[in-house]
Structures are given as C-alpha cells and as structure tokens.
Amino acid sequence: MDKVAVTRIAIVALAVALLEALCRLGVIPNFTVIPPSAMAQSLWKILASGRFSHDIAATLVNVGIAIVAAMLAGVAAGTALQGWPAARRTLDPLFATYYAVPMYAFYPLLIVIFGLGDFPQVAIGFLLAVMAVIINTLNGLDRVPAVLLKTARVHGLGFIQEAFHIRLPYAAPYVFTGFKLAVAYSFIGVIGAEFITSSRGIGYEISFAYNNFDNPVMYAMILFILLLVITVNLSLHVWEKRLLARRRRA
C-alpha cells in the first residue's frame, strides 16, 4: 500500500475515533449521535436478525432497475441524438438546465400517475441518472477521431454498425463515467424518494426510526447506506482502472 492510501485510512480512522471519544465522554449527547461502535453493533444485530431484509432487498432492486434502465436508455438516446444533430440542437437547453430542476418536486405528480407502489421511487432514480449517461455518452461519441470514422466507411459500416463497432467502443471510458454517476444518482433518487412517501425500503426505515427517536436503528441504517455506496463505487473504480489500463501507454 502506498503512503497516500495509508494517510487516507489514518484520517478516516482518526475521525471515527474522535467521534467515538466525543460521544463516550458525553461532549456529544447520545440522543444526537451515538458512538460509531454502537452504530456498528446495532447494524450487526439488525443484519443478523434479518429484520430489514425485505426493505434492503426492495431498495436494492429498485436502485438496480433505475441504474439498468438509465444505462440502456441513456446510451440509446445519446447515440440517437449524436446521429441526429437537429434534434440535439433543439434539446440542448433541456440538457443545460436539467439538473437545475429539483426532481423531487415531481414526486406528487408521479404518485398520481403511477400510484403508491415502487414505481415513483424507480422513476425518480431513473430521471436523476439518465441525463448523466446521455451527456457523457454524447461527450464520448463527439471525440471519436475522424480517421476512425473514415475507417468505418472504408469497411462499409452503416450507422448502427458504426455505433456498436466504432463509436461506442471508443467512447467507452466516457460512457463509463456516465454509468458511475448513474449509480450514485440512482441511490440518491430511490432512497430520497423512500423518505417522502413509501411503505418500505432503507430510506423509509431511516425516516421511520427518526420519527420514533430510534437512534440505534437510524444510525445503523445510515452506516449501512454509507458502506453500501462506498463498496459499489470502489468496485466500479477498480473496474474502470482495469478498463483504462489497456488504453494507456505502458
């Protein structure tokens, strides 16, 4: 392990130890924050008992659907728009202002349309995630060198073949950046939506525990989300590094 990684871990460990000490010494009262060791203990108990297994599964399934849908729709839309400049110019203001719109404002509308099931949560996750994929796909597709496109023509490739065999493979690192953002946005969208109106899911359980002053459960689930997101992102990071390694000069 290099020096930077050691320093990084040391900083995190120190912060956790500091929080632990402040909570144990009563500087931070337990009804505000419980000690990290207590969070971990509570989480362990919850996971072992299987008490929230249903909620965790529901959240993961919804996040998963939102991610996959955003990836597929985002790459398809990005590819189509790249091949249709007129449509792209028309939609450009939408791309520029998309993330300025607070997506949760549409939540009541989504409930009216789709009812109280899992769909509104998935929809919010998808809507937050899809634009990141579209924008990054377009960015990657725009960068394909002219000589590769000429090569595609020499090989007689049509639009679809060119997209699958030249443009998208070239754009893969950029598309991957879009995927990473899509994963993050899907978690934010789904769990956030569970807070507002839902009868299950990790977000719902955190909100329920909060309303009942159930700090051990609330902090355990917050810790759980943190660990989950960090694990997912680190795996993606490792995968991306491997993907990029072959493209970089040795």
Place this chain on the structure above:
Amino acid sequence: MSHVALRGVTRVYPGKTPVHALGPLDLELAQGEFFAVVGPSGCGKSTLLDVMAGLASPSAGEVLFENSNVKGQVPDGIGVVFQEDASFPWLTVHDNIAFGLRRRGVAEAEVAAQVGYAIEFMGLKEFAQAYPAQLSGGMRQRVCIARTLVLKPRLILLDEPFGALDQQTRLLMGDELLRLWRETGATILLITHSLDEAAMLADRVGVMSARPGRFLELIATGWPRGRDSTIVASESFGRLTSRIWTLLRGESLRALGHG
C-alpha cells in the same frame, strides 16, 4: 484495360467562397502498378485519395474502379491506409486485424488463419495480444496495414502512411511495402511528401501542381519489380529525385505564396 481510371476529375468544396481543391485531372493505373503521388502541401493529394476511395464524390468527372463508377461509397476491393493512427485502442492487435473479416462474417477458424498469416507477415507476432497503446507508432501503422491487407484488396490507397515515422523506419517500411506489393499483386497508389520514398518505391511518380492539384508530369522510374531500398544509393536514383524536385520546386514555392 486500366484497373483504375480518373477522367476529368474535379473536386470543389462548396461554400461562401468555394475552394477548388483538385483537377481537372486524368489518370490511368494499370493492374498491379505501383504509383506514387508527390506534390506541394495543400495541393489536394488527400482529396485525390478520398475521391478515388469513394470517401468523397468528384464535383465533375468520374472515377472508374474495375470499370464501375466509384461514387459516395467505398467499393469492395479497395483498401485504405491513412496517415493518422487508425488502430482501434479497445482491441488487441489480433482483434484489430480481424476487424474487417469479422464484419464480413468470415468463419472464426478462417479469421484466425488469415490474421495469423498477416501478423507473421508484418512482424507483429510477439504483439498479437498487446493493445495499440503498448506499441510504437510504426508498429501501430503496421497493424493498420495488416488490417487492410487481410481483406485482400485489389487496390490499396496509402495516404502518407509513414509520415509520422523516422527516416530509418520509413526506409524499412518501404521495403516491406514493396514485398507486400509483390506478394499480393495489388495495384498501389501511395501519397507521400517524401521525394525519396516516391522515387524508390513506385513504377511511376505523379508530380502534382499547387492547388488546384493537377498532374504536371508522370515520371516512369524504370525500376525492376524485385527492387528494394538499396537503390537509393544508385546513380539513377539521384537523377530521378533531382528531376522530381526540379518540377516540384516552383510549385512548392507557389504553394508557400512566393510565386
């Protein structure tokens, strides 16, 4: 019957002030001929290649490849190697070379055999599983040549393929190109800015004028088919290059705005 024929070919880039890039020019290439094009920079050499390949349509005139009109589409049987690195960074050397064969739906056993041969021929054997990023510029250009070669083109168009390489590598790549030409029997058109390269490799050298590019003269080199880079030391090679340079000098000055 000529293999490739250009008749009155002109290319004008339309726009507010249309740019007359090429022609009108006529050219006939015999089956199996090695033809080199030299000319001042910006004279329309690459435009000529695009038009011949079917990557651009002539504004006037016609291009015939094996007696059929080339227009707006690259015909089967034409291979192109560009100056810029056109290797696919996401594929291994082997998969790069197999690209065209796979798009054509050639059976995988056949692909392996053909690609194996091309890899051997181009001296890429140790690098079959490497990615282009791990190779030198010359190696990557070999990958692109091999990728073109496996499709067995009957006409190979090369646009300054060795432009980015150092002089020694260029001479050696020239030898390989001659070997490839003899082995395949393909007709070759090579665009180059190196007079030596043109004089050493070609059966005929077409000297182009400043824009709009036209052929000032077509010079037959008279080399035997079994030639290699050692001819650069011969006396007639010196006479040949100085003749090309005499023709080109005035045009190059004009292209620079001194004429």
